Amino acid sequence: MQTKKIINNGDDAVDEMLDGILLAHRDHLRRGDHKRAIIATNGPRDGKVGLMIGGGSGHEPTFLGFVGKGLADAAAIGNVFASPPPDPALSCAQAINGGAGVLFMYGNYAGDVMNFDMAAEMAAMEDIEVRTVLTTDDIASAPRDEAEKRRGVAGNFFSFKAAGAAADLGMDLDGCERVARHANARTYTMGVALSPCSLPQTRRWNFDIGADEMEIGMGIHGEPGIARGPLGTADEIVDAMMDRILDEMGASAGDRVAVLVNSLGATPLMELYIMNRRVQARLAEAGLETHRTWVGPYCTSLEMAGASVTVHHLDDELTRMLDHPCDCAMFRAG
């Protein structure tokens, strides 16, 4: 039996989705020269560093939700859970190059690195200077002393936001790269999965999980987590996440943070807000001040049930970047 989806031919799902996005958000988004290169209508400008993000589809509103003035200038879009080839990324770089260079930011996955690096080389041949910052916020995906091997997940939100603000504020390519690395290094995410998801082409579940089980630390493409066990209460699940996040973060009482409680797809707002209640209690207990909180589906895995918690450890610069206004089509980000 196929999984239930409201789609037409599975092979057309990504392109039909992009058609639907562009029809819905004409004020914010336009197609570049490549059909999988989506550009902010108001963002790229002469003398400004261009910010390009991207990766596989299936994580909506990541990546296109982050394209808009004050945030990313373009996104290169791949098939479901698959890196885009170099061409759309090159097309993005050309469209958003204002002569000050282009910053590529995306999650640390081998396929993305290979393809985007190739695009960066092709851009260099056209005298577009490209720098790359990989997001690595998923603290369950590798130990702390190998943090550079970690994957990028929902914490993209804060790293993209900081880099987009830096570019919008007129920082040069060195400055934008520095801010992006700094934001990523201070962003910590842990996820929990309750169900699998299914790709439009196969309509089969991508992994098995027991009817009373959860998996802590699972990645946004179903990559194995760090512990599978019986489904806990919301408070138990959040405590397991926050223990690790607080330990990694090493913050001092009085420090400020921003929070994202993210749905992986099917988990509704009611559960996310119940989680947020405990997240905020744990932060308050640690003497940390929450500057701002976002709750909702920001980085999803199609119809997967589950959630993630991201804590972004602010300092004065990152607070300024977070508070800088931005204008995206799909949600309030600034």
Added chain:
Amino acid sequence: MQTKKIINNGDDAVDEMLDGILLAHRDHLRRGDHKRAIIATNGPRDGKVGLMIGGGSGHEPTFLGFVGKGLADAAAIGNVFASPPPDPALSCAQAINGGAGVLFMYGNYAGDVMNFDMAAEMAAMEDIEVRTVLTTDDIASAPRDEAEKRRGVAGNFFSFKAAGAAADLGMDLDGCERVARHANARTYTMGVALSPCSLPQTRRWNFDIGADEMEIGMGIHGEPGIARGPLGTADEIVDAMMDRILDEMGASAGDRVAVLVNSLGATPLMELYIMNRRVQARLAEAGLETHRTWVGPYCTSLEMAGASVTVHHLDDELTRMLDHPCDCAMFRAG
């Protein structure tokens, strides 16, 4: 086997959710005198008509997502899929009464009507003038010649938005009531359900549906629809909805509309945007111009899989109301 939810005790789910909402959105929302009365921090003011909305929980971001400056001034919150009693509604009315009267708006459900009418009588005894406008946008829920029996669903978005703008623009109670009725009369929704949902207290599915079936016209609490059959393609599903919506609407070529493609919970953005592609094609084919489009989870049924399409038939006044700025915590609405 219980359904999977990230909650603590099911009986505490609504209050814990409200705690989490208030912690996340302190800039936008505060508690009134009653713990289930949630008030906009910036909205109520002297001489302005107050707009109160409300109903059962489980439809988030409906209703609290619509509370903010330029939209609703307060929401009275019930248990999951259950009307709030009169007390929180009265508490809302007291908090948002600026001396110009209070408009109650909510979906047309018997329990809500009974409880909110009682609150309106209690408010009248305190010399707060209350008017009531019921939303009835679910065109599948009763025939056209009994439109007053229809239920209110995702089209609330446009009716609340119009009334909120009217109040923010300083219209009097007569004017706000007129705009609210006018907006509701020009709002048409059809839904399709692919899966049931489960209440936090029972954690059992609220209806059965075959693994290859869908139900067109199902209500947001699992009320029976108008046709159950094999799951169609996205285009077939949208065509079934749009045939009825266009027939009901009776618009002329050149008219303008606004669109909401809404997830009932588990259905991801990819599927909604694929639906939007077809919605826009059908509108264009009918010679209608889409002024603005929203896509995402706006009126949900917990973790139900499914979606709805709402078309709001604009005229000059409704366009002005829709474009009037508003500031809500959970999404871009204005």
